[in-house]
Amino acid sequence: MAYIDAMGLDRVVPDPPGEITVFYRVNEDDEALLEEIATKGDPNYDQALERWYFLEGFVKEETLEPPIEEKGGPGSGNWGHAGRPGKIGGSMPQSVAMSRTSGRTATARYIAAKRGSTGVVIQDMKNRDWRKIEDFEYTPGISQSYVVQLTHDGKAIVKPLSTESDYKNEEIVYDLQADLGWNMMPVSVGEKYVSEEGSFLERGEQHYSVQQWSEGKRTAGNLYYVEDATQSKDWFEYGTEDLDEQSFSRMGLIDAVIGNQDRHMANFLLDRGGEAIMIDHNISFRDWGDNNGESYYRIADNHYTDLRRRVFGYDAQSGSLKTRRSDYLSIWDKVNSDKFKTKITTHFGDQAYNDVLDRINSIPNYLDKNDLWIEDV
Helix, strand or coil: CEEEECCCCCEEEECCCCEEEEEEEEEECCCCCCEEECCCCCCCHHHHHHHHHCCCEEEEEEEEECCCCCCCCCCCHHHHHCCCCCCCCCCCCCCCCCCCCCCCEEEHHHHHHCCCCCHHHHHHHHHEEEEEEEEEEECCCCCCCCEEEEECCCEEEEEECCCHHHHHHHHHHHHHHHCCCCCCCEEEEEEEECCCCCCCCCCCEEEEEEEEECCCEEHHHHHHHCHHHHHHHHHCCCCCCCCCCHHHHHHHHHHHHHCCCCCCCCEEECCCCCCCCCCCCCCHHHHHHHCCCHHHHHHHHHHHHHHHHHCCCCCCCCCCCCEEHHHHHHHHHHHHHHHHHHHHHHHHHHHHHHHHHHHHHHHHHHHCCCCEEECCC
């Protein structure tokens, strides 16, 4: 039994169903399964993963138990049944129970029930399937953005961009951290839109970044720039006594790769467990004249130190943010891959990619001289 799934690919569900290994995209907490990507044994398995490349790294493998299936009754002769005289229809084999409403087998329905809305959210973003809720400017100095309600699920932030070269930045960074499996950024795309009369967006062709709204999180500045920041500690979930060091070091590594000098405290969020969530990468991949990765990594280090000191009350010192060697090797591998090189050179040019290599290759010198490695490989 074949059906067309959200990727537009013919998907063959094994009948009779035994154990099925399914690959999913997982949510930011790595708890709920959201989007099926591919099933081992499907003829389109490789094609599906390649087509939805932005989901790599956010993948979880699970073996499903077969659903309970009931025998088909007498029908029109299908699968060896004698048939019911004068009646149209028929039964499938014993192992298959077909839904009259969805046209899918029980196996297909079981898999579909595990799906969520990630793919739909991305398509809503790309297709501009939304309506404006309100203007959005959460802190002075942040460019004008808009909160929109996506047609099918959730909200997003739409940010008009002043230069064409920046509109893919958010999507490229999202893809990078997704490929790494680091799961520290809301779903993001960059698109060109031609606005029509009556739209809240500026008329004509414009470039926008669109980023999924992050519920239950706050900007670091919202927790830091208050009269008594020690009270901000009460916002974190019970048992959170410190920030998550690994998420900050990963943020520093990514900022070094992309050359992001704009990582102020309104440009990353914190969740209630103390993990850093990255947003706003439009001012990246530019020629700042500084290709020393240390300069960018230390921005994350300073935020880590300042927040620990002011919110959690630690006697934290700058230059203390440590990095797992496995994280550095992972991002080095991704940056040196043909896939990433093609993205950067296509969009920004060869020199931009050379600058990326200079920045990531200079990081070990800083970590070595300050004894900031966590050896885990």
